Amino acid sequence: MQSLSIDRKLSNLPLAITMGEPGGINSEIFLKAINEINKINHFIICDPSWIEKSIKFFNKKISINILDQNLNTKENYINVMPTKRNVIFKLGKPNKRNNRAIIESIDKAVYLAKNKKVSGIVTLPIYKKNLIEDGFKFPGHTEYLSYKDKSDSLMVLMNKKLKVATVTTHIPISKVSKSLNKSLIIKKINILHESLIKDFKINYPKIAISSLNPHAGEEGRIGREEIEIIIPALKYLRRNNINVIGPLPADTLFNKDNLEEYDARLCMFHDQALIPIKTLDFFNGVNFTSGLSFIRTSPDHGTAFNISGKNIANPNSLISSIKQAKIIAKNRQSYG
Structure with a gap:
């Protein structure tokens, strides 16, 4: 053209x-x-x-x-x-x-x-x-x-109640764990943080981060991704004044009593994010590509x-x- x-x-x-x-x-x-x-x-x-x-x-x-x-x-x-x-x-x-x-x-x-x-x-x-x-x-x-x-981009799903992003997108569950690393999580959270400020006018975003494993890994007893990957990434981000909370167990991340507690949530894989947002409001969901x-x-x-x-x-x-x-x-x- x-x-x-x-x-x-x-x-x-x-x-x-x-x-x-x-x-x-x-x-x-x-x-x-x-x-x-x-x-x-x-x-x-x-x-x-x-x-x-x-x-x-x-x-x-x-x-x-x-x-x-x-x-x-x-x-x-x-x-x-x-x-x-x-x-x-x-x-x-x-x-x-x-x-x-x-x-x-x-x-x-x-x-x-x-x-x-x-x-x-x-x-x-x-x-x-x-x-x-x-x-x-x-x-x-x-x-x-x-x-x-x-x-670099980030898939963000949203409706009137939630904004949820995913670290990994369209890959098999069997490949999620091997796809996660500290730098990837840091990169995705930085994209989300900047987008919340620039695209949604949230000056000081509060972002909840999900765990990968059940019960956030039970201190390494049900997987070590939280200890070896997610927690180090979040410590780095906090040192750089990014307000991240977690890693939190995914099964309580979308409790109806805490829906308004965070400006956005970041999940480790596709269905962690899409199941709750589509359950809450299937017909008004929006897919936004941040970054x-x-x-x-x-x-x-x-x-x-x-x-x-x-x-x-x-x-x-x-x-x-x-x-x-x-x-x-x-x-x-x-x-x-």
């Missing part, structure tokens, strides 16, 4: 929404979200025919505005930045022939974000299995965006092929993701 010439304050720029997997619920939740997000300047990067067919399929009454590089969006329209590659429209089933358009949509959004032409990006869910079988070398959006941005040079949020769910095309998908997680991206953009702008 050629360089664009847009120059506005970050929070006033439009949000770029990526297409994700066309065979899932993405077009349905996007169309359902329109009324809620209409006042938020945004556009979607996709094959226009996919949206046109989706509008007809779901019997919506709205027109499309095709964007050029000036990104002149129109209110009460679906603003579309076209992909060069076309999409095969078939709800309920993935098609590998759509993979290049899916990646093109993400890459365009990253380009616009890194060049400060959009306030951030919101990524609709992808079907990782198809992409990986087709040569995609990343287990998910988080890792791919970190690679594209050449930065990138640009803002990225995403709905906290997958492609849901089993309900695609049935007009029963809940758009709330997408709505929350779009609203949260704009809030973070305003916070970053005021932070400077």
Whole structure:
């Protein structure tokens, strides 16, 4: 793509929404979200025919505005930045022939974000299995965006009650212990600490750190990762004025009586973090990638092929993701 010439304050720029997997619920939740997000300047990067067919399929009454590089969006329209590659429209089933358009949509959004032409990006869910079988070398959006941005990132899940991050992301449980080390934990906590200040306007964050083993390892009797890795990392951070509490047993970290005690929590692996946050509020969860040079949020769910095309998908997680991206953009702008 050629360089664009847009120059506005970050929070006033439009949000770029990526297409994700066309065979899932993405077009349905996007169309359902329109009324809620209409006042938020945004556009979607996709094959226009996919949206046109989706509008007809779901019997919506709205027109499309095709964007050029000036990104002149129109209110009460679906603003579309076209992909060069076309999409095969078939709800309920993935098609590998759509993979290049899916990646093109993400890459365009990253380009616009890194060049400060959009306030951030919101990524609709992808079907990782198809992409990986087709040569995609990343287990998910988080890792791919970190690679594209050449930065260390952190997966943060949030809703109105919690912010939870993970040290490791999309790896097997059998590899979690060997993946943990002192420097990795320090790096992830530093990213989280800075993000809480810059992205959420929390001046003195208090972060709770989970253990890896049951009962925080029982002083080494049920594993030594706490003694040999986590505790040394936390001691180092405390010496550098980072307010970390732990390691705390994971089974009491999300007690309903202490939900407001910490500004954020850091877990050692994926399901430690996602089970409690999805249990508390499944439909309003937001996935935020902290540590990138640009803002990225995403709905906290997958492609849901089993309900695609049935007009029963809940758009709330997408709505929350779009609203949260704009809030973070305003916070970053005021932070400077």
